Amino acid sequence: MSKNLYTPKTPKLLFSLFALILFFTLETLYIFSSKSLDDKTLEKREEFVSIVALPDLAISTEATFIRHRSMSDIFSIYKDDGSLREYFVSTYTYSHSHIQKADKSAK
Amino acid sequence: MRNKINFYLIEYAINAILRQKYKNIFIATTLTFLIFLLTSIFFITNSIKYELNATVDALPEIVVQKIKAGRHYDIDVHATEEILAITGVVDAVARVWGYYYFENAGVNFSIVGVDEFEAQYKESLKRVVGTTGLMDAQGSAMVVGSGVKETMQNNYYKDYFNFIKPDGTLKRVDIVGAFDGDTQLESNDMIVMSKADVREIFDMRESKATDIVVKVSNPDEVVTIASKIKLIFPDSRIITKNDLKISYQNIFDYKSGIFLALFVVSLFTFFIIIYDKASGLSSEEKREIGILKAIGWRVDDVLKEKFYEGFIISFFSYMMGVIAAVGFVYIFQAPLLQNIFTGYSQLKTSFELPFIFDVQTLFLVFFLSVPIYIAATIIPSWKIATLDADEVIR
Numbered sequence: 001m002s003k004n005l006y007t008p009k010t011p012k013l014l015f016s017l018f019a020l021i022l023f024f025t026l027e028t029l030y031i032f033s034s035k036s037l038d039d040k041t042l043e044k045r046e047e048f049v050s051i052v053a054l055p056d057l058a059i060s061t062e063a064t065f066i067r068h069r070s071m072s073d074i075f076s077i078y079k080d081d082g083s084l085r086e087y088f089v090s091t092y093t094y095s096h097s098h099i100q101k102a103d104k105s106a107k
Numbered sequence: 108m109r110n111k112i113n114f115y116l117i118e119y120a121i122n123a124i125l126r127q128k129y130k131n132i133f134i135a136t137t138l139t140f141l142i143f144l145l146t147s148i149f150f151i152t153n154s155i156k157y158e159l160n161a162t163v164d165a166l167p168e169i170v171v172q173k174i175k176a177g178r179h180y181d182i183d184v185h186a187t188e189e190i191l192a193i194t195g196v197v198d199a200v201a202r203v204w205g206y207y208y209f210e211n212a213g214v215n216f217s218i219v220g221v222d223e224f225e226a227q228y229k230e231s232l233k234r235v236v237g238t239t240g241l242m243d244a245q246g247s248a249m250v251v252g253s254g255v256k257e258t259m260q261n262n263y264y265k266d267y268f269n270f271i272k273p274d275g276t277l278k279r280v281d282i283v284g285a286f287d288g289d290t291q292l293e294s295n296d297m298i299v300m301s302k303a304d305v306r307e308i309f310d311m312r313e314s315k316a317t318d319i320v321v322k323v324s325n326p327d328e329v330v331t332i333a334s335k336i337k338l339i340f341p342d343s344r345i346i347t348k349n350d351l352k353i354s355y356q357n358i359f360d361y362k363s364g365i366f367l368a369l370f371v372v373s374l375f376t377f378f379i380i381i382y383d384k385a386s387g388l389s390s391e392e393k394r395e396i397g398i399l400k401a402i403g404w405r406v407d408d409v410l411k412e413k414f415y416e417g418f419i420i421s422f423f424s425y426m427m428g429v430i431a432a433v434g435f436v437y438i439f440q441a442p443l444l445q446n447i448f449t450g451y452s453q454l455k456t457s458f459e460l461p462f463i464f465d466v467q468t469l470f471l472v473f474f475l476s477v478p479i480y481i482a483a484t485i486i487p488s489w490k491i492a493t494l495d496a497d498e499v500i501r
Contacts, residue, residue, distance in 0.1 A: 007118035013419065020426040027430060028464060031437045035462035041289045042161055048235045048290045049165040051228065051299065052219045053202065053320050055351045057158060058254065058295035058456055059449050 116408065120415035134381065135424045141377060142428030142476050143435070145370050147444055149468040150436045152363045154460035155448065158292055159355050161461075163348065167320035168329050170346040171336055179344075181315040186340060190321055193335050195328040201316035203305045207270065207298070212258045214453040218298045220305035232299070236284040247280040247304045254295035254454040256285045273310040280304060295456045366447065374475065381483040396491045397499030409492040410485055417481035425476055429469065437462050 124131050171190065173182040182201070190199040203220035221228045236250055249268075251259070259268055259282070270278040286294035306313070321336070323329050333345045396409055435441055440458040449455065491499060 007114045009121045010114050010117045013117070013121055017422070017426075020423070020430070024426060024430050024433070027433055031433060031462045032464060035437050035459070037158075037161060037461040044235050044287055044289050045162050045293055046165040047231055048286065048293050049162040051221065051231050051235065052204075052294075052297060053167050054204070054217065054219065055159075055163070055166055056355075057155065057292045058217075058252065058297070058454070059155070059292065059458070 113411065116412050117415050120412050120419060123412070123416055124419060131420055135420050135427075137377060138421060138424035138476065138480065139428045139431070141370070141374055142425055142472055143431045144444075145367075145374075145475070146429050146432035146468060146472050147436050147441060148363060148366050148370075148447070149472070150432060150465065151441055151444065151448060151460065152359050153463060153465050153468065154436070156355065156359055157463050158461055160352075162293065163352060163355075166348055166351065168323040168326070168348050169321040169333055169336070171319040171321060171340070172344045172346070173318075173340070173342055174344045175342065181311065182318060182343075184314050184316050187319055189339055190319060190336060193332055193339075195323055195325060195332050196321055197324045198322040199319055201319050203302050203309070203311060204317050205305075205309055207308065209258065209262075211262050212453065214258055215296065216255055216298050216454075217296050218300065218305055218308065220302035221299055222302060232284075235287055235290055235294075237287045245281075247278070247300065248283040249280045249298050249300035249304070250284045250286060251282055251299075252286050252294040252297040253288060253291055254456060255298055256282070258454065270308045272308060278304070278308055291456055291459065296454045378479055378483050381480065382487070393491055393499055396488065397496050400492065400496040401500065406489075406492045410489055413485050413488040414481060417484040418477070421477040421480035424480075425473060428476075429472070436460065 171182065171186070173180045184201045187199040187201050190196055205218060207216045207218050208214075209216060221232075232250060237253075259265075264282075267279050267281045270280060272278055280300060286297065305311075311317075321332070323332055329347050329349070333347055337343060337345055399409055400406075435444075437460065440460070445458050449458070
């Protein structure tokens with residue numbers, strides 16, 4: 001106790017450090033319980049993937065380099081190369097729908 | 108252990124930080140922001156990777172495509188028979204699928220055809236269709252992903268959709284169900300209907316298919332079977348599951364690599380500024396160290412005090428940055444940052460990523476930030492602290 005007489009701010013600092021770590025732990029636990037993949041969801045996803053048998057996620061749907069990399073489409077500026085290996089720019093740059101662009105500029 | 112940590116030094120360090128409140132708040136904010144950005148990107152990348160790898164085993168082992176003039180071309184359905192004759196092949200199915208571009212909304216739908224009469228598909232579909240369930244439809248029917256459903260509804264197609272065939276006529280298909288929200292990351296842009304309907308929409312003949320998927324029971328035989336198929340059909344492109352895994356890895360290494368390269372530059376710049384600030388210690392700070400030495404502080408006392416100063420600022424920034432990143436990515440679905448991964452997509456997913464506790468990332472970011480910051484503050488102080496006190500004060 002006598003120590004704190006001369007160091008009044010140190011306990012506060014240690015307390016706030018501890019609080020930060022505790023908050024991080026609680027946040028992680030909360031997200032872990034609510035956002036992690038449970039078996040049921042995983043089963044559904046596997047079932048879906050086995051039905052359609054297409055790879056990749058529906059995250060980037062306008063570009064071949066993310067969605068279903070096995071088919072060229074009319075939106076890529078460059079076509080995928082035959083061996084499916086990424087190489088600079090070809091699969092990183094892609095064009096979106098020009099019709100959409102025209103619509104936007106019209107607005 | 109208790110006498111190892113000198114609380115008076117910590118107290119002094121806190122007061123030293125508070126004396127230069129605004130400078131230190133600025134440094135802590137910048138460092139927090141940098142750590143937050145880097146951690147967020149790593150979290151997003153790792154979650155997407157985890158999601159992909161979780162479902163990759165459900166994919167067929169081999170996909171066979173026909174390449175003509177360097178481009179993908181429709182393959183003959185009868186090729187499946189020849190592939191089935193290869194030893195080790197369990198199943199070979201000709202698939203019909205493709206993209207349908209819906210001009211009104213400027214989006215691509217992915218349409219996949221399944222064999223309607225196969226009972227197993229009906230059962231499987233029931234399991235992945237949302238709460239509404241599969242309704243029995245007369246004539247053409249389809250099950251759509253949530254993104255597709257939303258887009259159609261925004262364009263006043265609630266119960267059915269009119270596909271425009273290549274010859275300009277319309278094909279009406281009823282919506283009989285939507286995929287479960289749990290599968291959104293995979294099913295957002297999907298439409299599943301019977302093969303016959305897909306053929307009609309894409310104007311494909313019965314004898315043609317988009318590609319052929321091959322199931323192989325023994326994973327060790329995949330490479331051999333792939334080379335055999337290549338021998339039978341020299342004009343084909345064979346994609347194995349392993350190729351897909353490699354390409355996933357490539358995408359993420361590339362995307363997070365670009366980000367990391369940009370980030371390292373900014374991090375480096377930040378530490379140069381810190382180092383510069385600290386090595387150009389203001390005369391006041393130099394005098395402070397000089398006086399401390401004059402009243403009997405040893406060099407290691409000064410360095411310890413500076414270490415505590417650096418540690419308090421950098422560890423606080425690290426914790427705040429990581430806490431903010433976890434909340435930003437998993438609770439708010441990473442607005443703005445997700446665009447690095449989604450790009451131009453008009454058909455946005457909710458981006459609800461699965462959470463994995465990624466110790467590696469946390470350690471990586473920790474060692475990129477905390478020790479380097481501490482070093483950037485200690486080194487200039489050490490230079491001053493090793494000088495004689497009177498020399499410094501003068």
